[in-house]
Amino acid sequence: MSRPIGPARKGSTRPPQRPSTQQPPTPDPARQAALDLLRAVREDGAYANLALPKILNDRRIYGRDAGLATELAYGTCRAMGLLDAILAQGSGRPLAELDGAVHDALRLGAYQLLRTRIPAHAAVSATVNLVRTGPKPGAAGFVNAVLRRVSEREEGEWVDLLAPPIATDPIGHYAMQTAHPRWIAEAINDALGAESDELLEALTADDQRPQVHLVARPGRISVADLVIESVGELARYSPYGVYLPDGDPGRLRAVATGLAGVQDEGSQLVALALINAEIEGPDSRWLDLAAGPGGKAAVIGALAAERGAQVDAIEITPHRAELVRQAVAGLPVKVHVADGRSTTLPPETYDRVLLDAPCTGLGALRRRPEARWRRSPASVAELVELQTELLISAAALVRPGGLIGYVTCSPHLAETADIVAARPAGLDLVDARPYLPGVPKLGAGPTVQLWPHRQGTDAMFLAIMRKSVR
Ligand SMILES: C[S@@+](CC[C@H](N)C(=O)[O-])C[C@H]1O[C@@H](n2cnc3c(N)ncnc32)[C@H](O)[C@@H]1O
Numbered sequence: 001m002s003r004p005i006g007p008a009r010k011g012s013t014r015p016p017q018r019p020s021t022q023q024p025p026t027p028d029p030a031r032q033a034a035l036d037l038l039r040a041v042r043e044d045g046a047y048a049n050l051a052l053p054k055i056l057n058d059r060r061i062y063g064r065d066a067g068l069a070t071e072l073a074y075g076t077c078r079a080m081g082l083l084d085a086i087l088a089q090g091s092g093r094p095l096a097e098l099d100g101a102v103h104d105a106l107r108l109g110a111y112q113l114l115r116t117r118i119p120a121h122a123a124v125s126a127t128v129n130l131v132r133t134g135p136k137p138g139a140a141g142f143v144n145a146v147l148r149r150v151s152e153r154e155e156g157e158w159v160d161l162l163a164p165p166i167a168t169d170p171i172g173h174y175a176m177q178t179a180h181p182r183w184i185a186e187a188i189n190d191a192l193g194a195e196s197d198e199l200l201e202a203l204t205a206d207d208q209r210p211q212v213h214l215v216a217r218p219g220r221i222s223v224a225d226l227v228i229e230s231v232g233e234l235a236r237y238s239p240y241g242v243y244l245p246d247g248d249p250g251r252l253r254a255v256a257t258g259l260a261g262v263q264d265e266g267s268q269l270v271a272l273a274l275i276n277a278e279i280e281g282p283d284s285r286w287l288d289l290a291a292g293p294g295g296k297a298a299v300i301g302a303l304a305a306e307r308g309a310q311v312d313a314i315e316i317t318p319h320r321a322e323l324v325r326q327a328v329a330g331l332p333v334k335v336h337v338a339d340g341r342s343t344t345l346p347p348e349t350y351d352r353v354l355l356d357a358p359c360t361g362l363g364a365l366r367r368r369p370e371a372r373w374r375r376s377p378a379s380v381a382e383l384v385e386l387q388t389e390l391l392i393s394a395a396a397l398v399r400p401g402g403l404i405g406y407v408t409c410s411p412h413l414a415e416t417a418d419i420v421a422a423r424p425a426g427l428d429l430v431d432a433r434p435y436l437p438g439v440p441k442l443g444a445g446p447t448v449q450l451w452p453h454r455q456g457t458d459a460m461f462l463a464i465m466r467k468s469v470r
Contacts, residue, residue, distance in 0.1 A: 027130045030065040031108065034072035035130050038104040041077060041370050048077045048369045053248065067246075074209060076111040077369035082179040083110045086158045090149040091142075102139045105131045109147045114155040124148065171199065178203035183377050184362060191411035191449065191459075198453065205453035210366040212244040213265045213457075214255065215295075218302040221259035229254050237439045237455065238268040240299070258329065263295045264364065266450045266457030267409070271296040273435035273448075274354055274405030275303050277464050281401050287350040288313040289340040289394055292320025294327030296356055296407075301331035312350075314340045341389045343397075351402045355394045357387045359408040359415050363459030366452060380414050387419050395424040400469040403430070408461045411449055416461040420447060427465040435464070 027035075033055050040046035040055075052073050056066050076083065087106050088095050095103060109127030112118045124147045132140045153161070156177075163176035175185035180203055188206070189199050216226040218240060226242045227234055230252055235241025242260075254260040275286075286304060291297045291313035304311045311333040315321040321337045328335065336343070340355075360379055365372045387408070394404045404427065408415050420429070431446040441454045447463040 027133050028065075028126065029059060029061050030068040031072065031126055031130055033059060033061055033065075033069040034076065035104055035108055035134075037069075037073040038076060038108060039101065042100055042104060045374075048074060049367065053250070066248075071116070071209070072108060072111065074369040075115055076107050078207065078209075078372070079111055079115060079179040080107060080370065080373050081181060082155075082159075082176060083107045083114070085162050085176065086110060086114070086150055087146065089158075089162060091146045099136050099139065101135050102131065102143060105134070105139075105143055106146055109143065110150045113147060113151045114158070120151045124151065174200045174203050178207040179372075180206070181372055181375075184365070184372055184375070187362060187412045190413050191416070201453045202451060205451070206365055206459075208366060208452075210264075210452070210458075211456075212249050213263060213268075214242040214244055214249060214252075215261050215263040215268050215299060216240045216242060216254075217258070217260060217298055219306050220302060221254050226254055226260050230260075235265050235268075237436070237457075238265045238272065240272075241265045241268055258298075258327070261295060261298055261327070263299070264367070264409075264458040264460070266363075266455065266460035267295060268299060269436050269439065269450070269457065270356075270405065270407045270448075270460050270462040271299045271354065272303075273432055273462060274352055274403065274407075274464060275300055277352075277403055277405075277430060277432070277435045279351060279401070279403055281351070281399075283307070283351045284309045285350050286311045287345070287353045287394075287397060288333075289353060289355045289390060289397070290357055291315045291324045291335070292317055294320075294324035296354060297324050297333055297335075298327040298331070300354065301328045301333040304332050309351075310334070312336060312345060314338050314343060314345075316340065341386075341393050343393070345397055347396050348399045350398050353394045353398045353402065353404045354407065355390055355404060356407040357383075357390055357415070357419075359383055359387065359410040360412055362410040362412050363450075363461070364409045367458065380412060384414050384419065387415060388422065391419060392424050395427055395467065398467045400467050402467055404465045404467070406461075406463045406465065409458055411451070411459040411461060416449065416463075417447070420463045420465075423465060426468045426470075428468055430464040430466050432462050432464045436462075 037052045040051050041048055105127055112123035128140050128144045131143045159177045164172035166173040171185050171189055175182045188202055189196050192198055216223040223240055230244050232242040232244045249255050249262050286309050288297045292315040297313045301311050313324050313333050313335045315324055316339050318337050321335050325335045360375055398404050429446045432448045433442045433445045442448050450457045450460045
């Protein structure tokens, strides 16, 4: 479908002055699905990227309608904080006083007005229709009036009105402009360090709907065959990666049968880097210390099959361990439900240990539309403790001369550079950059931070460490 993205065209159409008194038409299925998704996210804590495909599938919404529902639902979730700031101004009352269903409809309407090419009159009347056929039909007039006020300014004009001035508080300004909570914009700014002049570019890339990346699991399907089946494009950097132009990857036979998987190219690159890093001595026992749901375990398991290695995969949550089992079926991977901090695995045994640590996921916000508004700085401290303990465990399990790949899908310095700086004694940093061949802009090393605005991947972090030989 043609995606209705881009600035709204103002002046071409006028929103209605008051809701029509005719019988409300049946709401269109795409907008209804988007609205129901917003309710599920708000009331049930649903994950948009898991809940929406189910809603669309259950209602048999496909093609153009599915594309519109996805754009509206994910776009509204991503922009929620910005939309709320504008709606609070436009409604002249604290949003906490609003009924939840009315609030959802306002967010959906404001998103269409400010961030799509849908004509203003269509955005307003379609939203008012949803309200008239929903649980609070009496709020239709209020919703109409607020959305009319929202439609009086373009998104940029609202940002100029509501955001801190760029001259005195650029981080605060860019945070609102790109619909990020301030603390996340600050964390990204800190991680960019000397390149913080890239902040707006980084936040803008993080505010886009990302392409789906597929991995052709080594030895199971060739990347060329996956390109043909998916009508996709060869990935720029990962030898196993394919970019999917559009559509539901679950409908591909290769994905449904496990020959291929959905996996960000950055995740592929960091897993491959650890497995391809130079090592002396034996290289047949590998460990994935935090494996669920198994994306990287499937890649390293497939490489283990090619190279005659065995993999142990640890996951603390039983249902995620089950997902790992499904992902690695037929591969030389043994899955254990265990706490990676205190396993019964033999110490100083593994040649390569992947620690893809539980993290805030701030590097994958593009793929989890509502996540930026759910996370809080408090979650960082908790995770840092867990990351530190898991790294201590990894250090105990790797053999002298063996390698640890410490990975996060977060660029937050507390979860990346600080963890590496405080690593257990006896772990020497290895320059990771040569093991991501062809990938540009990898910085000064020895660790690697990927970025959506630089490599088009999630913001994955990788540190490779070698345990010194006593
Ligand atoms: C970032 S995810 C790993 C993603 C995985 N490598 C992939 O590519 O699909 C981290 C995983 O660690 C698990 N986890 C959290 N605490 C753990 C612990 N103490 N021991 C083992 N696994 C843990 C989480 O349940 C989660 O599945």
